[in-house]
Amino acid sequence: MVLPMVLLKLTDWVWYQLLANSCQRAARKVRNYGSPKPHQLPQPPSFPNITKCELNGRKSHTLVCDIFGGLLRSNSVFPYFMLVAFEGGSIIRAFLLLLSCSFLWVLDYELQFRVMIFITFCGLKIKHMESVGRAVLPKFYLENLNLHAYEALASTGSKVVFTSVPRVMVEGFLQEYLDVDDVKGTELLTSGHYFTGLLSKSGLLMKHRALKEYFGDRIPDIGLGTSSLHDDLFISLCKEAYVVNKEDSKSNSSTSVLPRHRYPKPLIFHDGRLAFLPTPLATLSMFLWIPIGIVIAIFRISVGIFLPFKIAIFLATCTGLNLSVKGLDSTSTKSNHENRGVLYVCTHRTLLDPVILSTALAKPLTAVTYSLSKMSEVIAPIRTVRLTRDRKKDGKTMNKLLSEGDLVVCPEGTTCREPYLLRFSSLFAELADEIVPVAVNTKVSMFYGTTASGLKCLDPIFFLMNPRPVYYVEILGKLPKELTCAGGKSSCEVANYIQRKLGDALGFECTTLTRKDKYLMLAGNEGIVSDNKRKN
Structure with missing residues (x-):
């Protein structure tokens, strides 16, 4: 029974491809039969490009659009379902969604959506979807916003988005980042704290029907969409209609990319x-790479633990790790009359920052951390000491460690992936006069080596699983004594100065945000958990 149905779908698809243009013209004639309404516009070939939309004087106007194919440069919904399946679900759920690509292309529009929704959401916890919608999806939406579509949206006073994807996937981003007034999308059934993967009684949202129901006799001022038949019906119900051409939707089109400095809201945490x-294709490549990546990560960790610094760097470089070191360590010959160690102050990108610095300097360092998993402590090739977040106790601990040797600290208190620096804690400035700022940055292509809500013990492994991870280290040189507390500066002045110095070296923007701000935004907590969990 299944095989005949698949063959029937395949035949239907081929027939559609061969006669698509003629069928579309016939559908237009049927739809336009009779007396046309005065606000109906010419058919898609006559609709102007979004670049022709006049932006001035639009504050009293209403714009309607879809996020896919309208606001985003690509109308493909699969990558965003995959993000929900992988980040909110599991690697198994993501693999099943990838397998569905083998037959999705023979299904019709509505059935494709139903299959992807079922695989992605069946048994998924509601709180996990909320976490993905808040902390994961906004980054990818912002990076794929169409510049011209965003400008049109921002110029209007009222904005309503209609989309066939589940509302929970887009509503948070649209309202928080784009100030959209209302979002109409497909509604999902839930059971307790879980999604069932089934649609509500209203079924899959059809944009043109939803628009008529929402506005009634009123006519929206601007409609934005693509030249597809679905969007043709949708935007034809507006006073003005504009389309985003295929050329504008290509992800590599530089003219349609929204620059980071034009983001409606800074993307600092994700x-x-x-x-x-x-x-x-990218997901398939990831699944093919994962077994190889695990072996390479174990190898990179092993050479860092058991081999001398120079040999470890050479072997790690052979596996694709790119370590770039700039600047000279001027503290090799100690001149400190108190015979105390040097305090290296680093920007914080991953848990490997102290390890990479120790390797770059080719000398052992001690790293202080607020909370570290047992696994990370075991695989760390350098000494690690936990702090307690009690300022007085931590000060004594760091003083003792400095009397024993060189110490590395990351005063941001947590990692940040984007080109921003969080507020520096001033405690380190009170403890040492010999301070060396170190600018650290990373670049990855497949996996992030940090997480706020996942398992912290896997952070180093995920980073080292990347095919060609990049670590950039710039040693800025010892801070002059007159700029330290010994030179009359307050600890806050020293911390702020070093933050600005490191920000300038990396081209990062300094902020006053803290670890608490990050975890409240990404995980809904303050980032402090009991010792037995060790997840912050």
Whole structure:
């Protein structure tokens, strides 16, 4: 029974491809039969490009659009379902969604959506979807916003988005980042704290029907969509209609990319493991790489633990790790009359920052951390000491460690993936006069080596699983004594100065945000958990 149905679908698809243009013209004639309404516009070939939309004087106007194919440069919904499946569900759920690509192309529009929704959401916890919608999806939406579509949206006073994807996937981003007034999308059935993977009684949202129901006799001022038949019906119900051409939707079109400095809201924090947009081909490449990546990560960890610094760097470089070191360590010959160690102050990108610095300097360092998993402590090739977040106790601990040797500290208190520096704690400035700022940055192509809501013990492994991870280290040189507390500066002045110095070296923007702000935004807590969990 299944095989005949598949063959029937395949035949239907071929027939559609051969006669698509003629069928579309016939559908237009049927739809336009009779007396046309005065606000109906010419058919898609006559609809102007979004670049022709006049932006001035639009504050009293209403714009309607879809996020896919309208606001985003690509109308493909698969990567965003994959993000939910992988980040909110599991690797098994993501693999099943990838397998569905083998037959999705023979299904019709509505059935494709139903299959993807079922695989992605069946048994998924509601709180996990909320976490993905808040901390993962916004990054990918912002990176794929169409510049011209965003400008049109921002110029209007009222904005309503209609989309066939589940509302929970887009509503948070649209309202928080784009100030959209209302979002109409497909509604999902839930059972307790879980999604069932089934649609509500209203079924899959059809944009043109939803628009008529929402506005009634009123006519929206601007409609934005693509030249597809679905969007043709949708935007034809507006006073003005504009389309986003295929050329504008290509992800590599530089003219349609929204620059970071034009983001409606700065993207400072985001979570999740995937560092790429998981298109079907990119996702397949990831699954093929994972077994190889695990072996390479174990090898990179092993050479760091058991081999001398120079040999470890050479072997790690042979596996694709790119370590770039700039600047000279001027503290090799100690001149400190108190015979105390040097305090290295680093920007914080991953848990490996102290290890990479120790390797770059080719000398052992001690790293202080607020909370570290047992696994990370075991695989760390350098000494690690936990702090308690009690300022007085931590000060004594760091003083003692400095009397024993060189110490590395990351005063941001947590990692940040984007080109921003969080507020520096001033405690380190009170403890040492010999301070060396170190600018650290990373670049990954497949997996992020940090997480706010996942398992912290896997952070180093995920980073080292990347095919060609990059670590950039710049040693800025010892801070002059007159700029330290010994020179009359307050600890806050020293901390702020070093933050600005490191920000300038990396081209990062300094902020006053803290670890608490990050975890409240990404995980809904303050990032402090009991010792037995060790997840912050």
